Amino acid sequence: LPSANKEIIQARLVVWKTKGVPPPEDEEASHQIVGGFHRSDSNVEIDVFTDTHYGSLDGTATFNWRMLFDMEVPCHDPVIKLQLYHNPLLGQKVPLGEATLDLVHDTLRCRRIRRAVELPRGQIPLSNPAYPGQCRGFIDCQMKLLPIEEASAMPVGSGRDTPNKDPYLDPEDAHLREHRSALGNTAFGRRAKELGESLMKGKCTSEGDGEGGLRCQGHVLCVDADCHCRGDSV
Secondary structure, X not given: OOOOOOEEXXXXXXXXXXXXXXXXXOOOOEEEEEEEEEEOOOOOEEEEEOOOEEEEOOOOEEEEEEEEEEEEEOOOOOEEEEEEEEOOOOOOOEEEEEEEEEOHHHHHHHHHHOOOEEEEEEEEEOEOOOOOOOOOOEEEXXXXXXXXXXXXXXXXXXXOOXXXXXXXXXXXXXXXXXXXXOXXXXXXXXXXXXXXXXXXXXXXXXXXXXXOOOOEOOEOEEOOOOOOOOOEEO
C-alpha cells in the first residue's frame, strides 16, 4: 500500500475549444477566456488562464491550450474548477459557465500505480447559477495525470509553449488565428472592416438620406455616384 505521505501528481489539462455558449445579455458576440483553478490543502491556489478568443458569434471558441497543475495527493479537495468568462476589452469579466472536475479516484490511482493515467477527450457541460437547470455550453478538453518524476522526465510547455507535444497544440489553427486579435472581432472592429470593404468597392456606408445629410463617415469625397449622403461625388 502507498504511504500516507503526500506526493505530487501533475495534471495536464488541454482545453481544445468551447461549443454552444450563449453570449452575455445585450451582446451579439462573446470574447471567451477559460480559467482553471485548484486549491491545495496548504491553501496555495493555482489559477491558470487561456488567451482570449475574440468575437464568437456562434458560441464556439478555439483555444488549443495546455494548463499544468501540480497537485498534492492525497488532498482534501482534489478538484479542478473550470470557469468560462466573457472578457470584454473594457470592464470586468462576466461569468458564462463553470464545471468542476472531480479527480479523487484518478489522482489516487495515478499515485498507486505510479504511472500516467489518461482521461480521454470529451465535452464537459457548463452550468451557470444565474440560469439554474440549463446547460450553458460545453468545454472540449482532455487530461493526463503523471507522477511528478515522470512529468519532470517528459516535460511539456504550458499554453502552446515548447515542448509542445503529447498532444501537439496547433498555434496556426485557422479558427484560432482568425479570432486571436480583438481587431476585427469586436462590434467596432467589424464595423470598421465593413466600412473599409465598402469604401474599397466604392459604396457609401452612410445612413444619410440626402435631406439632413450625413457625409460618408466624415469623408469629403464620396466615390459612390448613386449616394445621397451629400458628400462630393467623383
